Amino acid sequence: MxxxxxxxxxxxxxxxxxxxxxxxxxxxxxxxxxxxxxxxxxxxxxxxxxxxxxxxxxxxxxxxxxxxxxxxxxxIDESHLDLSKALVLSNVKIKNQTDGTEMTYTLVAESEADLKTGKISVTSPIGKGLLGKAVGEFAEITVPNGVLKFEILEITRD
The missing domain is CATH 1.10.287.180 (Transcription elongation factor, GreA/GreB, N-terminal domain)
Structure with missing residues (x-):
């Protein structure tokens, strides 16, 4: 199938x-x-x-x-996507609450993921944790090393 x-x-x-x-x-x-x-x-x-x-x-x-x-x-039809939430094709700027580092990722389909260019899959642990979040919300993401806590700083689209 x-x-x-x-x-x-x-x-x-x-x-x-x-x-x-x-x-x-x-x-x-x-x-x-x-x-x-x-x-x-x-x-x-x-x-x-x-x-x-x-x-x-x-x-x-x-x-x-x-x-x-x-x-x-x-x-993906971008015209039907909610611009206020982190969804596929969103550029999401996040801040790690542990060390204060800021990162920007583009959420993409699994087949297009490329960490070198900042594209992460929506099926990855971080991608799943960010999906559906809005600016100002926090995402707690369980990874092999423990739990990461990120604040959503900005969501944009290209």
Missing amino acids: STVSYYTAEGLKKLREELDHLKSVMRPKASADIAEARDKGDLSENAEYDAAKEAQGMLEMRIAKLEEVHSNARL
């Missing part, structure tokens, strides 16, 4: 680009690698042929997985 995944326009575009690249560039390359290995002689003792066939199988599995994800992908 497949699950619906929600994407921003940027995330959906990246998914399509990766799928197109795998189909139009990598698939023909895998076929060419198999043909080249086949031309080298006896297939029963040809490790290069076996490796090329295995690589093709892995590529086809990846393509099938991405096609399934793409078929169940839904674009």
Whole structure:
């Protein structure tokens, strides 16, 4: 059973680009690698042929997985989101009550999370803790190291 995944326009575009690249560039390359290995002689003792066939199988599995994800992908309609609460696509500025540090995160779908760019998944512990909170509220989030307490300072949208 497949699950619906929600994407921003940027995330959906990246998914399509990766799928197109795998189909139009990598698939023909895998076929060419198999043909080249086949031309080298006896297939029963040809490790290069076996490796090329295995690589093709892995590529086809990846393509099938991405096609399934793409078929169940839904674009997030930002016009229907409540701007006063932390939801998907919100930029949330928070303050750690323990050490006073301030951080800004963008809440995104799990498939688009990238901590290096400040994008955290709404299914992560911090993301779940921030969802639905408004400016001035506090979020107590249980993480492996204990409980973190954050104050919501600001919520914006790009």
